[in-house]
Amino acid sequence: MSDKKVGYYRGIAFTTDNIRFLMKHQSIFSLLILSLSALLFSFINDNGAWTSRFLNVNKNGSITYHPDEKGNTIPDFSAVGYHHGLKEIPELAVVKTLNPVNGDAGNMIQKAIDELSALPADANGHRGAILLTKGTYAIAGTLNIEAGGIVLRGAGTGTEGTRLIASGKGLRSLLKIRGKGKITEIPGTRVQITDKYVPTGAKSFKISNTKGLKSGDKIILFRPGTDNWIHDLKMDQIEAREGTKQWTGADYNLSYEREIVKIQGNTVFIDNPVVMAMDQQYGSGNIFKYEYKGRIQEVGIENMLFESEYASDTDEDHGWIAVDFDHIENGWVTGVTSRFFGYACVSLDGGAKNITVKDSKCLDAKSVITGGKRYSFNNNGQQNLFMDLETTEGRHDYVTGAKTCGPNVFYNCKSRNTHADIGPHHRWASGTLYDNIDTDGEINVQDRGNWGSGHGWAGVTQVIWNCKVKSAAIQNPWVSGKNYAIGLQGKKLAGRLKDKPDGEWEGQGQKGLQPVSLFQAQLRARELKK
Template identity: 60%
Template structure:
């Protein structure tokens, strides 16, 4: 563990210095938000609003919550490209062979190295068991290059477990607090007798009709195809782990990212299992490409890498070119996935709704960092009813055709940290857009981003959205009569700390002094 921590802290230091977080003599003293500050003695302090809500701690995302580095293992099997033929089965056979091996104590079965060369692939490569790493010798087109061929939409590399979340009968317990604010790590329950430290639980926030009515999502101005929201669609399940119990007070690893209010049904917890979920799968160091016939071709490979029903997995150092939808997509049951140093370049599909979501997230506690996108629409985006926390950190998007941000139907708890785009970043009521997108999200935090312009609105009830230190134009949004979100430090030159995610991660690992950011 200490070895992993040492690597992690070293990586953070490199990131901090390379981003220029260390103060420069020509810059004025750092500007700080009133909501979260680094104090003179180097502590990260949060300032609650009148209800007790704070900006939450987003640091426990990605592979093993950011507590250990992505591991390196020796090569188990080497695969060479077949020059004239389909390499899919060739690679799949190697994966299947490793899948039959017993995992070691870390959960690792084996690492497959795809040697430099071009691999023609017809159809999807599938990884369905834990502990397999598929890696190449580099992400340049002249290194390890997988070329997806054919005229059907498919995912080039699928990493999918099986099963679903199953509630353990008899464990559901009512949260007794009349109000649980955003940012807290604890709450009281009617009885903690069924629980112990280490239990995995669902923090359940029910959808209720009076809540739907109060956020006016049963009153969406209709056009053809518009669906009003219904309560049963908005039962939200946040995956958490118990870290401490004091009497009937439960402490959890990741914070509450949406208010739980007694008048809207409060909340409950229950234990769960997910037997088919897989882990410790990595995809790295490759160039993934799709064949295409023309710029708006909709019939070719669609996604580079897709994760679902997984936890503690990663994709890194991938260059994805010409796909129709996404470079990497984390689906509903993808949890604690790190997507790092990946590129989604020159997307090929019609420029319209539902297409070109370069880095797409529907899961929980996922981290997208140091990624790049060109010619996308929604480059860093979440879907409907996404339960955070999730983080997009230090990413860029250029030649973009739409906006970055929560796309529709109430994504909860996302940090957009140091995102740079030549387009827009929006958090707003999307109303009748699509089939009735409505409120895109709550507890959406933009920190030190740069955009052409941004709209950040607050929903009518149940929380806030934030834009802290953005460089760019402020505009009202698609609907101009909505409550304004919380804005601070627009166009400030020296936002401090430059990265909220890095500052929170460093503060959590107490052997790292936040004052290093100020020197």
Template identity: 60%
Template sequence: MLKSIIRYCDKFGNLTNPCRIMVCILLILGFSAQISSAQEWESKFIKIKNDGHLQYIADQKGNTIPDFSHVGYHQNTKAIPQVQVVATLSATGDNDEAKIQEAINELAKKQPEANGIRGAILLKKGSYKIPGSLKISASGIVLRGEGEETKLIATGVGKRKTIVASGEGKLAEIPNTRVKIANHYVPVGAKSFHLSSTKGLSIGDKIVVYRPATANWIHDLKMDQIEPGTGTIQWTPEDYNFEFERTITAINGSQITIDNPIVMALEDQYGGGEIYKCTFEGRIAEIGIENLLLESEYNGDTDEEHGWDAIAFNKIENSWISGVTSRYFGYSCVNLSHDSKQITVKDSKCLAPKSQIIGGRRYSFNNDGQLNLFINCYASEGRHDYVTGAKVCGPNVFYNCKSENAKADIGPHHRWAMGTLYDNITTDGEINIQDRGNWGTGHGWSGVNQVLWNCTALKVTVQNPYVSGVNYAIGVKAEKTEGRLKGRPIGIWENQNKEGLKPPSLYLKQVEESKN
């Protein structure tokens, strides 16, 4: 049809008649709109209603793709603050670790404001030598540079973390608050369910949704039958009890509503579920690491006795890392450990890691926590650039992140990560969600209820575990591969290599709706 329009317009030669010009323009615009309209498509799992809102299509058991909008700093209900500078430091060109640590310790003594903020320490342009680690252990402290001209150099030898922000203690159950979930089945995506009793519960209570592991669940997953390899460990129930941190937002009779969805179905046949009120004394918050370049000294491309993590968070919530670049570290730019919750990592880069290219190295942006967001990040020469570890409780999100010169794959790395959205991830390597079998010490099934949305990769494997959920590849542009281990159930693929997915970003659309 376009050729016909062109031939029609060509008849006029040097057009002088404005009407003829307008006719040709309208014909071409109309044809372009027709092509655009024909290319757009919606997932059969999430549709856009006439009013512009998302409609989640449930399966026979009620499972849907979860709502991932409430992850990151304060669950997207607050903007990352512009914290006032209360101390300014300049580089000496020598060991500046003690000076920066002293400033951190002094700021920790200051009474925080009502919002929990104490203030920002500004590191002026220059090179700061850090032979050990900078440690932040009090809430409300921001460490800020002036962009890549503020350079923290991990000097000397030995694996270590250059910036460590961590509180103390652990997640603890409040005695006599445990209650059985009454539903026989609570589906993925649900935010409401019934309890055997709501006595003693209130809106705003911090709770754990507890999903116990059972021997029959592990057996049905065939994770007690992993083919033996070097150091292979079969899964056992005591190692796979999951604690999802949530907040009660409504109570209606025996039904409670929580702030974030269920990301692994709670099933009577596999032990059902419980809730209990919880505390985490010693966990810190309102920590910011901003606008810094971190570099590690190294001795050769495969040297491993040097800076390992540029930034490491643990026992921390409602904090952020923004505008950070790392170079030459052996493991990561950012490493969020298990007790890291509601962290936003944005606009950051992991460049030129130095290590052997084997297991346990080059996890550029690693997340083992829950309710965390990685957005607009970049990695090169990593092995697992956007990755979750073992028994990671979601939801978590990686959005609009890019990986180049990838040495391995992106995705859940081992042992049952639950509820991760990989949205608009681009890599020249692979994205894999699969049974990893006896890799490592018996990784087995790497993840469940993982969603690849509008991602681009060289190759992609998506498998479904035998029970307890599925994995999605929606609008993925890549070569579809079977995976390391054959004969596993194939995951859900929808419109492979087809452009025009609506919405282009599931995460952004879900956030938009959450704010309306």
């Protein structure tokens, strides 16, 4: 009886007699199966796609996070930006229209801002938009927006657009948007977190008493600074030089703004994750309700070009920041370009929360190329989103400062001719995602030692996802968390100081990371939960 063919695999014909033989000789059969499995695996992965060991996206779009031995995971960064990304940036109706004038236009624009500020806001907190028609507007001083619900809108950034010029001399912000006040604890509301350890990535924890708390309450997740934590972090042992300040626990109390979404028994659920573990050996933590009297909301800057006059490439007596935010919640900057400023296109100070900055450029800064200059898109606030941005001739192009509390996100941003590194600049920023950053310079997360006045550990829970760089140093601090370099294209650096713990590196130089964008995947996963 002749062999009967039953199938092919990669050109190999399998017959009934072949199969009888292989079943008789099981060890040979097992080896062949293993070989065929390996071949099949390589075939499936011919496109080079791979996933991280820290998480995977399921078929339905949800995400499974893989915890470490302490339960820490990469956090969910999706609830950042204007209204946590739950609302679209609104299109406010134009209520005032201004045209270019000869000479200084600052008084005219400020008068329009003040008049609009005096009008009542609608139910959404909006007052309306001031439209600056195409042309050039010289501003000798600073424009100030100190009331919510106001949009300053131009006609675009091109030759037929709206051009605001920081004219003459004077180191200053061209446009300041700021309320006033600060985080103020409501007396009698502070309660202790009772879990011995609340891991990074957690959105719930147990507290000693839930009396007086409810869904919708705004709370501070308070992580105290303690001297034993500073000692274990070795930040009381910075190699000293002139001006070096050792860290002390009292200077490192961290206040994370959160909202309660649910309470079950003594367990509180919050809207944004823990981005630095709450550890009982370092004082555990508390929550308390808070107020921020004077903070404004719903201010937007749209579609205009900001330029600064300057005397030379190293001049520093001219426009410094184009758009400067503080004491504001739920605002936006869209479609703006700055040129020739010494510091930043957009700078968000510590009181700026839930701001979206997108589709904007910071070009051709003019200053001495040294410390404290050219922080193109600067963030010291919380839950802010920077996306689809470009820079040239910057230093720290996408950057956070001291004790910046996350989550915060820089997504899909490009830098060219950069003169320093991207990343947390100094003194313990926590919870930042750098997602699809493309730079011809460096991204670094490291112990900066005695640079500045003692920068020390720059940050923790800094996630560098699918970024393209010239080189990068990503290190883990001695205690209290990890930093991640996942799918990074570029050279790995040892960092400024020797013998520091290596960060969590995965897939260096390996293309095909899935998901391509962690931020976008987390947004999609959040949509599934609605």
